[in-house]
Amino acid sequence: MYFLAGSETGIIMLYKDKRPLIIFLAPALLVMGIFLYYPFLQNFADSFYEINGFGSETRTYIGIENYKQLLQDKIILQAIKNTSLMILFTIVFEIGVALVLALMVDGIRTGAKFFRTVFFFPIVISATAIGLMFNLFYAYNGGLFNQILEKLGLNPVLWLSDEKAIYMIALPIVWQYVGFYFVIILTGLNSVPEDIYEYAYIDGVQGLKRIWYITLPLVWDVLKACLILGITGSLKIFDMAWVIAPYGAPKGITHFFGTYLYQTTFFSQTVGYGSAIAVLVVILGLLMSFAVMKLIRSKAFFYSEDM
Amino acid sequence: MKRILAIILASAISVSILISCVSPVGPAESASPVVAPEPVEIRFIGQFGGTDPTTPIFDEILKKFTDTYPYITVVNESNTADESWKARVTTDFSSGNDPDVVQYFNGPDARILIENKKVVAIEEIKKIYPDYAGNISEEAMSYMKEYDGNHYGVPVRGFYEGLFCNKDLFEKYGLDLPTDWEKLEAAISGFSAEGVVPIAASFSDVPHYLIEHLILAEGGIEDHSVNPKDHYPESWAKGISYFRKFKEMGAFPVDVNATKNDIAANLFYNKQAAMIVDGSWSIGSIKYPETTVILPFPPTPEGKKDPSDIIVGFTVGFYISAKAWNNPAKRDAAVMLVETLTSNESIAAYAEVGGIPAADIGPIASHNNVMKLGLEMSKAAKGLAMPIDSRLSKEAWTYFVSQTGSLADGQITPEALLNEVVKKNK
Amino acid sequence: MDSTAAAFEKQISKTKVKNVLSRVLIYSVLILWAFSSIYMLFWVVNNSFREKTEILNDSFSFVTYPTDENYRTAFGRLSREENMSILRAYLNSVIISGSTVICVTVLGGLAAYAMARYSFKLKNVLYLILAGSLLFPAYSLIVPIFRMIQGIGLVNNPIGVIIPQTAVNLAFSIIILMGFIKNLPTEIEEAAYMEGCGVFSVFFRIILPVTKPAFATVGIFTFLWSYNDLFLQMSILRKRVSYPVSALLNEISSQFGTDFGLMCSATTIVVLPILIIYLFLQKNIMKGLTAGAIKG
Numbered sequence A: 001m002y003f004l005a006g007s008e009t010g011i012i013m014l015y016k017d018k019r020p021l022i023i024f025l026a027p028a029l030l031v032m033g034i035f036l037y038y039p040f041l042q043n044f045a046d047s048f049y050e051i052n053g054f055g056s057e058t059r060t061y062i063g064i065e066n067y068k069q070l071l072q073d074k075i076i077l078q079a080i081k082n083t084s085l086m087i088l089f090t091i092v093f094e095i096g097v098a099l100v101l102a103l104m105v106d107g108i109r110t111g112a113k114f115f116r117t118v119f120f121f122p123i124v125i126s127a128t129a130i131g132l133m134f135n136l137f138y139a140y141n142g143g144l145f146n147q148i149l150e151k152l153g154l155n156p157v158l159w160l161s162d163e164k165a166i167y168m169i170a171l172p173i174v175w176q177y178v179g180f181y182f183v184i185i186l187t188g189l190n191s192v193p194e195d196i197y198e199y200a201y202i203d204g205v206q207g208l209k210r211i212w213y214i215t216l217p218l219v220w221d222v223l224k225a226c227l228i229l230g231i232t233g234s235l236k237i238f239d240m241a242w243v244i245a246p247y248g249a250p251k252g253i254t255h256f257f258g259t260y261l262y263q264t265t266f267f268s269q270t271v272g273y274g275s276a277i278a279v280l281v282v283i284l285g286l287l288m289s290f291a292v293m294k295l296i297r298s299k300a301f302f303y304s305e306d307m
Numbered sequence B: 001m002k003r004i005l006a007i008i009l010a011s012a013i014s015v016s017i018l019i020s021c022v023s024p025v026g027p028a029e030s031a032s033p034v035v036a037p038e039p040v041e042i043r044f045i046g047q048f049g050g051t052d053p054t055t056p057i058f059d060e061i062l063k064k065f066t067d068t069y070p071y072i073t074v075v076n077e078s079n080t081a082d083e084s085w086k087a088r089v090t091t092d093f094s095s096g097n098d099p100d101v102v103q104y105f106n107g108p109d110a111r112i113l114i115e116n117k118k119v120v121a122i123e124e125i126k127k128i129y130p131d132y133a134g135n136i137s138e139e140a141m142s143y144m145k146e147y148d149g150n151h152y153g154v155p156v157r158g159f160y161e162g163l164f165c166n167k168d169l170f171e172k173y174g175l176d177l178p179t180d181w182e183k184l185e186a187a188i189s190g191f192s193a194e195g196v197v198p199i200a201a202s203f204s205d206v207p208h209y210l211i212e213h214l215i216l217a218e219g220g221i222e223d224h225s226v227n228p229k230d231h232y233p234e235s236w237a238k239g240i241s242y243f244r245k246f247k248e249m250g251a252f253p254v255d256v257n258a259t260k261n262d263i264a265a266n267l268f269y270n271k272q273a274a275m276i277v278d279g280s281w282s283i284g285s286i287k288y289p290e291t292t293v294i295l296p297f298p299p300t301p302e303g304k305k306d307p308s309d310i311i312v313g314f315t316v317g318f319y320i321s322a323k324a325w326n327n328p329a330k331r332d333a334a335v336m337l338v339e340t341l342t343s344n345e346s347i348a349a350y351a352e353v354g355g356i357p358a359a360d361i362g363p364i365a366s367h368n369n370v371m372k373l374g375l376e377m378s379k380a381a382k383g384l385a386m387p388i389d390s391r392l393s394k395e396a397w398t399y400f401v402s403q404t405g406s407l408a409d410g411q412i413t414p415e416a417l418l419n420e421v422v423k424k425n426k
Numbered sequence C: 001m002d003s004t005a006a007a008f009e010k011q012i013s014k015t016k017v018k019n020v021l022s023r024v025l026i027y028s029v030l031i032l033w034a035f036s037s038i039y040m041l042f043w044v045v046n047n048s049f050r051e052k053t054e055i056l057n058d059s060f061s062f063v064t065y066p067t068d069e070n071y072r073t074a075f076g077r078l079s080r081e082e083n084m085s086i087l088r089a090y091l092n093s094v095i096i097s098g099s100t101v102i103c104v105t106v107l108g109g110l111a112a113y114a115m116a117r118y119s120f121k122l123k124n125v126l127y128l129i130l131a132g133s134l135l136f137p138a139y140s141l142i143v144p145i146f147r148m149i150q151g152i153g154l155v156n157n158p159i160g161v162i163i164p165q166t167a168v169n170l171a172f173s174i175i176i177l178m179g180f181i182k183n184l185p186t187e188i189e190e191a192a193y194m195e196g197c198g199v200f201s202v203f204f205r206i207i208l209p210v211t212k213p214a215f216a217t218v219g220i221f222t223f224l225w226s227y228n229d230l231f232l233q234m235s236i237l238r239k240r241v242s243y244p245v246s247a248l249l250n251e252i253s254s255q256f257g258t259d260f261g262l263m264c265s266a267t268t269i270v271v272l273p274i275l276i277i278y279l280f281l282q283k284n285i286m287k288g289l290t291a292g293a294i295k296g
Helices: A019-046 A065-072 A074-107 A112-118 A127-138 A144-151 A165-190 A194-202 A207-218 A220-236 A239-244 A257-267 A271-295 A300-304 B002-022 B054-068 B083-094 B108-115 B122-128 B138-142 B167-172 B181-194 B210-224 B234-240 B242-249 B261-269 B280-285 B328-341 B344-351 B369-380 B394-402 B404-408 B414-424 C005-047 C069-078 C086-117 C123-133 C138-152 C158-182 C187-194 C199-210 C212-228 C230-236 C245-251 C260-285 C289-295
Strands: A049-051 A059-061 B040-045 B072-076 B101-105 B157-166 B197-200 B273-279 B292-295 B310-313 B316-320
Touching: A019 A049, A019 A271, A019 C086, A019 C123, A019 C138, A019 C158, A049 A271, A065 A271, A074 A112, A074 A165, A074 A220, A074 A257, A074 A271, A074 C005, A112 C005, A112 C260, A127 A144, A127 A165, A127 A239, A127 C005, A127 C260, A165 A220, A165 A239, A165 C005, A165 C158, A165 C212, A194 A207, A207 A220, A220 A257, A220 A271, A220 C158, A239 A257, A257 A271, A257 B083, A257 B394, A257 C138, A271 C123, A271 C138, B040 B083, B040 B328, B054 B072, B054 B328, B054 B344, B072 B328, B083 B101, B083 B108, B083 C138, B083 C230, B101 B108, B101 B328, B157 B167, B157 B210, B157 B280, B157 B344, B157 B369, B181 B197, B181 B242, B181 B273, B197 B261, B210 B234, B210 B242, B210 B310, B234 B242, B234 B414, B242 B404, B261 B273, B261 B280, B273 B280, B280 B369, B292 B369, B310 B369, B316 B328, B394 B404, B394 B414, B404 B414, C005 C260, C069 C086, C069 C245, C069 C260, C086 C123, C086 C158, C086 C199, C086 C212, C086 C245, C086 C260, C123 C158, C138 C158, C138 C230, C158 C212, C158 C230, C187 C199, C199 C212, C212 C260, C230 C245, C245 C260
Parallel strands: B040 B072, B040 B101, B197 B273
Antiparallel strands: A049 A059, B101 B316, B157 B273, B157 B292, B157 B310
């Protein structure tokens, strides 16, 4: 069936001969192997040492001490908590909103180009600039939000309080990355061949039904890739969080792995411990990506209903 | 569409090829030597960059130097000294890409370089160049003494810290300047009641100077100068316990735990806050220097601090790398460069933007009211102490700073905090 | 079922109303989101013309007396050394990031195609390893990378940045492109095979044209990240003449404080070419193109 495009089951004769595989894969894997995996193996080795200072030559082998410390570190626990929350936000709001916006822009004619351009803006602006703007939104004395409340005759609010801070940090991150997933998903939607919609129209499949049964399955692999990027992205959160809440402000409760890693490596200068955190982050990322692969293996169930 | 893409790609490739062929031949290198000495290139990594007002002053000094010695090319790789800048310098040294001259930090930061014999001691240099660093004041030099007893960096400018006050706000609300502890507490209560932020501070993004001032105020120079390896002086706990007291008195901005230093300091510059504990580098940002004064932080009621004691430091110096020193072609040029950058004339030029000059150069005409007051304060001080982070390990200090908010909120006791600091202070 | 003409009419107008309503809803959501995006850019550009000392006090009003001081400072920073200018910085950036984009899309495209179409042992493992490498933090890689680049003698050479940046961005490009290629119907490839096409001509003649929008998307993000990646660029490019334009963002603060006016002008200067490139590449992400390709 036409709609079964690209399903894993239909591997065709063309790909029976595996010899070209090496030519396709080798260049990329070679570059990554030398300049990405080899350096990270060194990082893995570093995680068994005590290294005081970035680029320091003096190091002491301490076995799995860093990992033991990792298990007792309260900030790591906090980071796991905050990151889990962020993964939820990423899936629901970043990818979710991006998907909705992309479907909307995909469905209109007038202004589609305008929205496509404008929605891209937030990702190009550095986190320092966006962070400053949000800092000036949140400032207690004279911040924009409190100015507005004041005009409305309300009491000022402590936006970065212990309870609210994590959401206030998530807000600009989510807002910025919607644009990123929007562009990717929209590209995916645009590569859905127009004639499929024509068939669907003839069959009387329209509106939300068309989105659910036709559009989504056709961009399913793209969404899956977004999910992987979203999870790894949440595990990596750093710059915006650092600009708005350095050192996990207030009081270290808003630390993410990225901010804590930065703090341990550059401020505490416990480089070996930082390496151990990096290893933990990669392991967590692998586990979660594995879960995504297992849970969302095929898109077949979408088709099975009435196609 | 294909064609357009092809054109972009093709032009990008051709431009990149073109440039990668052209770029290695910089005009500096192709210029022919003017005089007899062999042309020599000195690679210099400095930290006058970014918004540092010293940058143009420094660039001028450097230009004069290369104009005087046309056979010396100085490759100036200066940038603002943030954490990734430091990392670049240490990576350079550890991977054989040593610069010839570097303007770097002393104390714990320099230790990696000294331990690995990457930089040359001034004592060593003086054996061959007896005048090297001869103009630097003894006091300034004393701050550059490293753990092995030698000196390495040549300082040019130091800093002082103090309690900056918006004098006009004190007058407006009929409060006395905080020349003693009683007046300080009166000012905190008084301003707090009037809706003015008493002390602008941020407990999040900078090592805030309140920590060391409270410890100094309680413990005096002697206790303050301790490096707590296995236990901490009692006065430290007492000193930092004032965080909680102050917070309960309403001394800080409501969002002190999460505000940024720039935003907090701006409250002070705009007269929305009455006081701020800060250093000489911030004076350039003060909008109304005529109505601003700087005072030594007052001693606590039982404090051992002399009222005039202040925190000062020289934390940066110019180092010559072992690699340049052991290279006969470069040694002379490197020494000449450092001598020029640290001459009295240069030190006077750097001092124009404030701070403590590292040599005796007399009064500086361009200083504003606060800068003058600051220098007077530092001259009148009976005791001088280095900031606490110059002694503690980075790990201990980072922990200390990160706990300040919890300390002020009573979520951690001073004793528990300091025990952990001592544990991390290896 | 007795559907009279009137009932039918009613039905039609009902759908019409529904359509208009949903259209209004769609456009209000889109316009709202567009407003937030535009506002951010406006905020930056507006404040780039404000006196730097005023930004912390009043950044949200329309600037009444615009000043070009912040731009002068920015240009001054870039031309701190002779032979260096804003144009040179832009050129440096385009060379580095443009070449990185080419390397990433070419190598990534080949690998993604293989991963999407071939079935082989360890494919899932490879995919996981790729996903894992998205998580390697830059600072845990920089020291070994720097030593290698230093060893090959590529410090201060744009190639010394292009190669590691390619490595860093490859995983993203492979994962995304793989998603797109997997979504393509295999019929045409099958037909091409029947006509005697080899894998390589299938890739270049069929896959590549159809996935051009995907390549453009990957290209733009790779460009963006390469362009904004100060850490690696500043580590390897030390001479000011080889600085990319984003190095400006490194100049906005020091111990003496942050110059927020300079930050806004620098951000504007840095963002400009990205937006131009995006507008240009957008044409490649246009609709209809793929449908035609498949039919043909």
